[in-house]
Amino acid sequence: MLRRIGTAGLLTASLAACGFAADGAPAARPPASQASPTAEPVPSGTPATGGVSTTAPAGDPVRRTLARMSVREKVGQLFMPVVHGTAADTVSGENQARYGAQTPAKVVAKYHLGGVILFPGNVKSVGQVVGLTNGLQKSSDVPLLIGTDQENGLVSRMSAVMTRFPGAAEIGATGRPALARDVARATGAELRAMGVNLDFAPVADVNVDPRNPVIGKRAYGDKPDQVAKMVGAAVKGFDAAGVAATAKHFPGHGDTRVDSHTGLPVVKHTRAEWERLDAPPFRAAIDAGVDAIMTAHIVFPKLDPSGDPATLSKPILTGLLRKELGFKGVISTDALNMAGARVKYDDGEVAVRAVLAGADLLLMPNDLPKQYQAVLKAVESGRVSEARLDQSVTRLLTLKKNRGLLGKAPVVSAAKAAEVVRSAEHRRLAARVR
Template sequence: MVGRIGATGLLVFALAACSGGGQAAAPSAPAAPPASDQSPAAAESAITTPPLARPKAGSDVRGVLSRLTTEEKVGQLFMPVLYGTAADTVSGENQTRYGAQTPAKVIAKYKLGGVILFPANVKSTAQVVKLTNDLQAASPKVPLIIGTDQENGLVSRMSALMTDLPSADRIGASGDLGYSRAVARATGTELKALGVNMDFAPVADVNINPKNPVIGKRAFGDDPRKVARMVGAAVKGFGDSGIASSAKHFPGHGDTATDSHTGLPVIKHTRAQWERLDAPPFQAAIDAGVDAVMSAHIVMPKLDSSSDPATLSKKILTGLLRDELGFKGVISTDALNMDGVRKKYDDGEVAVRAVLAGADLLLMPYDLKKAHTAVVAAVKSGRISKERLDASVTRLLTLRQKRGFLTEAPRVSAERAATVLRSAKHRRLAQGPAR
């Protein structure tokens, strides 16, 4: 990811979860509290305190869906970045971009389904715990999906607080599938302790182009079969921790020398090449039960001749990912503020076309108001059918149900988080696989 500085001095990020070319600099933040070396079992357990009050009636997915208005359903599709280190932080950036001053008010205004966190949202363990608890409190009808990009290595949004675990290329070089699973489990456990319930990881791209400016060390390697095994193990590790994972960037961002933040990469793989080089890690992720798959802002003309990026391609997202690979979970876009997806259409049309292509989660639209308004209008006009909207919301609710927060968002505790973040067990894990 590449960061920019907004007018108020807060970081405005060019990418949410995925094709980040470099780690945005985190603000100066105090180190996490020294971790206790005691009670490792407790440290690995769920970090919860009494949940927020939620409606009891209709506690299944269908019941929750039935209580939502059209505007609330549309809001469930969006996951922007909000500005501030507290839910009540008054920010000119929020006001300018979203028409509401605080993160809590933005959530209430758009009935958001999710929020993504970046280093500018992070100061300390206690602060992040309070932030995620208070963000959940601002969404009384449906708990938020709170995501981040914690790949470890180059893209590590919570690095100020979390264990410095190895990057994917180091894990891949070890050849140890158990190590891949253990690192993902530790990453998810620390995120869950902070109140983050979704990680946009692992990277499922195969690093087959040495000139690739955005993948590189973020991938497990350059051998599709070995990468597939590592990705499958990582997905299982995230599942062990209890948080959702997202394999990225479909249909494969590994063979390009163009940065999709600033341009639109074209990958000329034939269908046979795609099946051999790009598909195996995504199939492995699906087979391992991955919760979400993130699209890439790339053109693969042999898979779709329209010249639209995969994020806006029904042939790729619905035809290939859903119908052929059999993926039933959430399809997330890569960040919609990246130039790669904004070349042909305005921000409202990009959001509508992403939904029509098969996307369920619309990540970081450049203009949230325009995107939200356009999707609502498309549903009301029938361009996006109500059945299509309900299908996406159902998948997003099912993800919550699978991960245990469909109707009740667990409140996390700073005291208990301190026993997990940078624990002795995780510090040992960071040193490499046990021999």
């Protein structure tokens, strides 16, 4: 995203979660083949793998948490805005401009947020990030997903404090998926040590067009099978570190010459071309158990002739990703302050249409108060059924449970984080890839 969030100038935190715009042992994961009574059915013969399960047996913490939540609290779970500043209890200038005299912690509590995303403006030191994430977690009744874009390489939001690993193109060029796995595991370990439990990585786009202005070296390469192997390995690496991974940008942003931060790209692949060029890395991510998949703000006429971007397309998100590919995890939008998401509809309508299309997590709303109210009103009016809302909240809570985040708010240790972040082992790994 090329617009700054707030009023303090241009070109900072609103570099989107897609690109220019996650302490302790990993939690056990339930079988991915389990399905929720309220989840969309998976057709016979469709793979039932991929990400979090939405099953909530009696006595399960997901079911207990959902049962005690109000509609307002459920709606809040869908949103993941940027937080401004370096401390949970301090009002920064940008926070003042956007929310008035409310600290980040108060914004989390007011809107019952399901998560927040961190950018370079939130990052000064390892100890400071630990203080921020601990403070944010303490402000929420339901533990937060705390995300960031640490792809490594071109998009590395926390590079000020983390090991500088090579980006996807360099790793892909080695032809060694094991390196993709090891770098993802090390990246995830550093993030988790600082209280970040979700990474918007890996990039699953195949860089079909070398003139692509937004993907380029963020992709593992230009060969679908090669990228698929790297993506699957990276997902397993993040999982081993106990951090949620997000494959992006579905259904594939690799063959565009328009940047969706500033416009609305159109991909003219036929369905057969999509199956051959774009689909393999996403299938590999699902097979590897990826926690989340991020949408692309791109029009794909052969998959949906409506002219809506994939982020707002029910045929693409619910029809293709859920029913045909069998993905049961969390569907995250790309950042909703990007131009590609806002060409056809106003901010409130964008948020509602994303939910109706099948999205679970509404990332970086352009106007949180307006978009929160729009979704709330849509539920209260019946335009979005409460059953549909419960599907998304169940998926989000299940992801949190699988990552050890339901129950008592997680607290991370600054001393332990200092041992993990930029460790000698990780620096040696970074050098080995180059």
